[in-house]
């Protein structure tokens with residue numbers, strides 16, 4: 001927040017729109033590289049209206065796509081660096097298991113991404129995850145590096161280090177207009193700012209924000225039910241706080257996948273969610289669907305009955321969060337095709353938190369005109385057709 005009475009500074013080396021985890025890490029890297037950076041956020045921080053709130057997120061090395069698994073060592077290293085900078089633990093190693101039918105292509109790709117991974121049959125799984133019942137013909141792949149990131153804590157930490165390096169956060173200021181040029185001009189509800197580079201990391205709001213810049217990105221915001229399920233036996237060690245994280249692949253009853261995290265934010269309640277949701281306008285996220293319109297809950301209840309019989313089959317707590325999906329579920333990390341000093345990071349499709357330190361580094365590198373440290377081909381805007389409109 002600006003100090004009352006102080007004249008408002010208007011020019012910076014870089015402006016970042018959106019103080020979720022991606023924009024905050026981008027600003028962090030820019031400030032560490034001594035760029036005078038302004039981070040703009042429409043809501044007063046902290047807030048729970050976007051995608052980065054809540055206490056927990058999964059981190060894992062295992063990924064079916066090798067372009068993500070190759071980034072993970074860098075990401076783990078940068079998370080550790082942030083932990084050291086703030087002196088706070090941001091990660092709990094719980095292990096993670098991927099459950100799926102034996103021989104499933106995606107499960108095989110997961111196994112390959114780990115090199116020396118362990119494939120667990122039901123007996124071996126029972127040692128790592130006693131509360132979980134595999135069905136006939138299913139196996140589990142164990143990623144022992146997997147665990148939980150303390151999300152809210154991490155977001156606060158990265159913003160704190162950004163400020164420590166001289167960065168400016170202006171929250172409660174919504175960006176209304178972006179004027180491209182060698183110097184980009186950004187008009188908010190609170191002021192007008194200029195910089196030679198702009199990074200847009202506006203989460204579910206990115207589509208409408210870039211449309212006036214002649215870009216129609218295929219971004220679909222989804223409303224996600226975040227559900228917590230109580231253990232039938234309080235403090236049972238079978239499924240509660242000591243169990244690993246898990247996710248499913250290739251299950252015919254849940255093609256988008258189901259995932260779970262051990263009890264953490266609410267004692268005795270396991271977080272278990274469907275990796276999918278209903279299309280939503282982020283401005284209308286609180287218009288909850290009617291009771292009949294909750295297919296996610298029945299899907300999760302039936303999964304619990306078969307796989308996690310130690311949990312009750314109705315959620316005890318429900319919260320909401322937003323995904324912003326691309327058609328292929330890969331991120332968008334690229335320059336604007338026409339205005340090369342405007343960089344866009346969007347479409348994190350429900351799996352971007354763990355990679356935010358690397359995403360921030362890549363967006364920082366793109367904005368400084370440097371060679372990015374990872375392969376950017378999977379994240380190019382040009383993989384989508386007809387995105388550039390002729391409005392400008």
Ligand SMILES: Cc1cc2nc3c(=O)[nH]c(=O)nc-3n(C[C@H](O)[C@H](O)[C@H](O)COP(=O)(O)OP(=O)(O)OC[C@H]3O[C@@H](n4cnc5c(N)ncnc54)[C@H](O)[C@@H]3O)c2cc1C
Nearest residue numbers: 018020021022042050051052058175203321348352353354
């Ligand atoms: C339920 C759920 C579970 C998830 N689980 C995992 C997981 O286990 N592991 C994992 O790696 N990832 C997970 N993710 C994904 C991860 O949380 C997201 O990819 C990530 O938080 C996206 O961050 P973001 O910065 O792009 O978006 P956001 O956090 O939404 O940040 C965008 C910000 O931009 C601001 N903004 C928008 N428009 C404007 C404007 N005009 N002016 C100023 N500010 C603006 C918004 O207010 C917002 O604060 C999960 C997501 C959800 C919802």
Ligand SMILES: O=C(O)[C@@H]1CCCCN1
Nearest residue numbers: 058247259275350351352
């Ligand atoms: O990014 C992750 O690890 C998880 C996987 C399952 C869905 C939610 N996100």
